[in-house]
Amino acid sequence: MKVQIEDKEFSCFLEYEKIKKRTRLLGIQLNVDYENRVPVFIGVLNGSFLFMADLMKEVHVTAEMSFIKVSSYMGQDTSSGVVKSVIGLDIDLKGRDVIIVEDIVDTGITLSFLLDVIKKHEPASIAICTLLLKPQSLQHEIEEIAYVGFEIPNEFVVGYGLDYKGLGRNLRDIYRFVPDPTDT
Ligand SMILES: O=P(O)(O)OC[C@H]1O[C@H](OP(=O)(O)OP(=O)(O)O)[C@H](O)[C@@H]1O
Numbered sequence: 001m002k003v004q005i006e007d008k009e010f011s012c013f014l015e016y017e018k019i020k021k022r023t024r025l026l027g028i029q030l031n032v033d034y035e036n037r038v039p040v041f042i043g044v045l046n047g048s049f050l051f052m053a054d055l056m057k058e059v060h061v062t063a064e065m066s067f068i069k070v071s072s073y074m075g076q077d078t079s080s081g082v083v084k085s086v087i088g089l090d091i092d093l094k095g096r097d098v099i100i101v102e103d104i105v106d107t108g109i110t111l112s113f114l115l116d117v118i119k120k121h122e123p124a125s126i127a128i129c130t131l132l133l134k135p136q137s138l139q140h141e142i143e144e145i146a147y148v149g150f151e152i153p154n155e156f157v158v159g160y161g162l163d164y165k166g167l168g169r170n171l172r173d174i175y176r177f178v179p180d181p182t183d184t
Pocket residue numbers: 044045046047048102103104105106107108109110111162163
């Protein structure tokens with residue numbers, strides 16, 4: 001199946017049923033690993049909202065949940081020009097077992113920034129649970145990536161929380177961009 005979003009066409013890549021099955025397995029793994037602990041799950045908005053909701057239904061250990069947002073804007077006083085900040089980190093994480101929930105890890109830039117921020121709060125442990133990982137695109141070694149739904153090729157994907165130009169987050173399945181072979 002294909003979908004058109006603005007100027008681009010996407011073809012179906014991961015059906016929701018497959019995502020659900022994999023999410024169930026991730027939940028089982030988390031239930032074993034965090035038995036007798038009370039972890040804090042932190043979903044990274046916007047993209048993680050659907051995955052976080054489905055994942056939490058599979059997690060049966062006592063847990064806290066929260067959401068944060070990493071915002072990027074153009075600063076005038078940095079060499080790269082891009083400044084990131086974290087919004088909504090309002091739980092005391094000192095001594096806690098933190099699990100960051102992401103929809104996708106691509107270059108790893110967002111996560112490595114976020115890890116630096118969260119480590120300053122001195123949690124007991126930090127693990128990352130991401131639905132999608134693009135191993136060929138990673139620019140940072142991130143040893144905290146412990147739970148991965150699917151490793152995917154270096155292609156732009158949309159749906160199930162992920163957007164293209166702000167659209168497509170509400171698609172039930174995940175789609176990938178199919179470049180037009182006639183485009184140069
Ligand atoms: O590994 P990276 O290359 O840093 O990319 C991954 C980040 O990109 C997406 O967020 P985005 O900044 O697009 O915001 P959104 O979640 O609101 O769509 C995604 O949710 C990750 O947080």
